[in-house]
Amino acid sequence: MSVQNTTHDEGDGVASAKAAALSTFDDLKGQASQAAGEAKATLNTIASDARGKLNDIVGQQKSAGADQIAGLARAAQSAAGDLEGQSPQVARLVRDAAASVDRFANDLRSRDVRDVLATVTDYARQQPVAFFAGSIVAGFALARFFRSEAPVGTTDRHRGSTSGNLREWSSAERTGTQV
Numbered sequence: 001m002s003v004q005n006t007t008h009d010e011g012d013g014v015a016s017a018k019a020a021a022l023s024t025f026d027d028l029k030g031q032a033s034q035a036a037g038e039a040k041a042t043l044n045t046i047a048s049d050a051r052g053k054l055n056d057i058v059g060q061q062k063s064a065g066a067d068q069i070a071g072l073a074r075a076a077q078s079a080a081g082d083l084e085g086q087s088p089q090v091a092r093l094v095r096d097a098a099a100s101v102d103r104f105a106n107d108l109r110s111r112d113v114r115d116v117l118a119t120v121t122d123y124a125r126q127q128p129v130a131f132f133a134g135s136i137v138a139g140f141a142l143a144r145f146f147r148s149e150a151p152v153g154t155t156d157r158h159r160g161s162t163s164g165n166l167r168e169w170s171s172a173e174r175t176g177t178q179v
Helices: 003-083 088-110 113-126 128-148 162-175
Strands: none
Touching (some): 003 113, 113 128
């Protein structure tokens, strides 16, 4: 064999090894791309399932919130009925406010959460004072609602009824006993 032939054979061997390496690289690249595609599809499926479950939970909470708001509207309607004999003008204002609250509850039930948040945000930007005042009133109403929810088995004394407590306190003070 001549030197030229040996160099040619070595060149063919290098070219062959280079072609084999490129082929292996292309195969690995294809496999990596396929694995990445499968992983992406799996993650998309998981994310879609999570979004669906989150939407279900948010929908349930939205419905529960709408029910609570509607209950507040019913309580205001009842209070308006009680006020009717004493102050018809105040009763009418309370009844109108209750109707607005009830409309909001129905609107909340029928709309998407994003739409509701957008509406509330827009209202807060357009009427910041009214929004702030409404937030304060809602906070007081919620605090009163949660405080009025006494656990089963409690008495008026534990809930803070002052009429019974004052009588018991003054009676106990006179006799020197504890309440």
